[in-house]
Amino acid sequence: MTSLNLEALFQSKIDEETKIEPKDWMPDAYRKTLIRQISQHAHSEIVGMLPEGNWITRAPSLRRKLILLAKVQDEAGHGLYLYSAAETLGANRDDLVQQLLSGKAKYSSIFNYPTLNWADIGAIGWLVDGAAIMNQVMLTRTSYGPYARAMVRICKEESFHQRQGYEIMIAMAKGSPEQKAMAQDAINRWWWPSLMMFGPKDAESSHSDQALKWKIKRKTNDELRQQFVDVTVPQAEYLGLTVPDPDLRWNEEKGSYDFGEIDWEEFWSVVKGNGPCNKQRLQARNKAYEDGAWVREAASAHAAKKEQRKLEPQLATKAA
Amino acid sequence: MKNEWPLWEIFIRSKSGLSHKHVGSLHATDAEMALENARDLYTRRNEGVSLWVVESKHITASDPNDSDPLFEPAKDKIYRHPTFYNVPDEVTHM
Numbered sequence: 001m002t003s004l005n006l007e008a009l010f011q012s013k014i015d016e017e018t019k020i021e022p023k024d025w026m027p028d029a030y031r032k033t034l035i036r037q038i039s040q041h042a043h044s045e046i047v048g049m050l051p052e053g054n055w056i057t058r059a060p061s062l063r064r065k066l067i068l069l070a071k072v073q074d075e076a077g078h079g080l081y082l083y084s085a086a087e088t089l090g091a092n093r094d095d096l097v098q099q100l101l102s103g104k105a106k107y108s109s110i111f112n113y114p115t116l117n118w119a120d121i122g123a124i125g126w127l128v129d130g131a132a133i134m135n136q137v138m139l140t141r142t143s144y145g146p147y148a149r150a151m152v153r154i155c156k157e158e159s160f161h162q163r164q165g166y167e168i169m170i171a172m173a174k175g176s177p178e179q180k181a182m183a184q185d186a187i188n189r190w191w192w193p194s195l196m197m198f199g200p201k202d203a204e205s206s207h208s209d210q211a212l213k214w215k216i217k218r219k220t221n222d223e224l225r226q227q228f229v230d231v232t233v234p235q236a237e238y239l240g241l242t243v244p245d246p247d248l249r250w251n252e253e254k255g256s257y258d259f260g261e262i263d264w265e266e267f268w269s270v271v272k273g274n275g276p277c278n279k280q281r282l283q284a285r286n287k288a289y290e291d292g293a294w295v296r297e298a299a300s301a302h303a304a305k306k307e308q309r310k311l312e313p314q315l316a317t318k319a320a
Numbered sequence: 321m322k323n324e325w326p327l328w329e330i331f332i333r334s335k336s337g338l339s340h341k342h343v344g345s346l347h348a349t350d351a352e353m354a355l356e357n358a359r360d361l362y363t364r365r366n367e368g369v370s371l372w373v374v375e376s377k378h379i380t381a382s383d384p385n386d387s388d389p390l391f392e393p394a395k396d397k398i399y400r401h402p403t404f405y406n407v408p409d410e411v412t413h414m
């Protein structure tokens with residue numbers, strides 16, 4: 001078959017909602033786009049452990065500590081599900097990890113903001129995981145089979161993440177005036193970066209059309225962002241707290257909220273590496289990787305020795 | 321890269337009475353570590369009662385390009401399905 005026919009056949013499978021599986025023919029650009037997107041997603045899960053990991057040892061109770069520990073462990077799992085999905089496309093795990101460590105690969109900019117106090121852990125679970133869920137629920141229907149299946153598994157785990165965050169927010173919002181003020185301050189700092197998680201505006205999003213045509217994505221950045229605002233604002237109201245947007249108002253006609261303009265300069269500046277924690281995050285990942293080198297080596301040596309021991313009785317019999 | 325640990329495919333039996341089902345993969349130095357990692361990675365919420373780990377290189381998969389010649393012969397043998405046969409309405413339990 002000519003590549004033109006193959007491409008038409010591929011698109012017709014996508015159009016009729018047949019999933020693409022690892023060994024199926026696919027355009028190079030589809031493969032590349034997916035490897036880039038899935039690995040960036042994996043990196044985000046891995047780097048995403050850092051801001052919350054920062055508070056595990058300082059959680060205010062054993063209950064909160066157990067919960068946060070379980071959540072952060074889930075994020076590690078999400079990273080691993082996604083790396084293995086990327087590997088089904090022919091990517092190599094070590095290469096992907098190296099791209100993260102060298103700073104060549106991108107990850108979600110939200111994790112380049114600092115977690116200053118415990119309220120931030122509430123705000124992250126509620127807002128950051130909440131925004132991630134919007135995107136990930138859409139991706140459970142993405143056209144590439146292994147990615148879609150990883151997303152189903154991830155989404156099942158995510159709703160606990162969001163609920164535990166919102167529970168922290170409720171506790172603080174209903175707590176002392178100081179606690180309530182901390183909760184408000186956390187929303188003030190995390191609201192706009194959370195909206196930025198959906199990426200550039202549709203008009204400026206370079207990969208969007210093709211990703212929609214291939215059904216890698218099924219909604220645009222702006223659609224997802226709007227959906228997030230619409231479900232989240234009432235949740236803030238329930239807390240008796242506000243989102244830091246003077247332009248936010250309900251638009252009766254369209255049945256959703258109008259909201260203010262994102263500071264795109266800040267967005268691009270953090271993407272380009274100039275956020276408050278970009279350097280710190282990469283340093284932490286590199287340190288973890290280097291500090292773990294002896295463990296990886298020891299595990300390989302141990303496995304080789306076990307293998308050797310299994311062979312030795314046979315060698316002994318042969319010699320006799 | 322030099323020392324990459326081999327890739328393992330993970331299968332979980334979600335409860336007794338059901339067969340093992342593929343859930344994903346992971347890297348591990350050997351089968352024992354693959355089992356331990358699979359426990360931590362794929363069964364954090366009681367997803368299973370039994371695990372299989374198989375090193376990925378040992379799996380032989382059919383080629384999707386061959387799926388027509390491979391599966392086509394079954395397609396026109398509709399007489400293999402019970403609906404192919406007419407059973408009079410008066411006849412029951414069949």
Ligand SMILES: [Fe+2]
Binds near residue numbers: 045074075078154
């Ligand atoms: Fe996650």
Ligand SMILES: [Fe+2]
Binds near residue numbers: 075129158
């Ligand atoms: Fe999460």
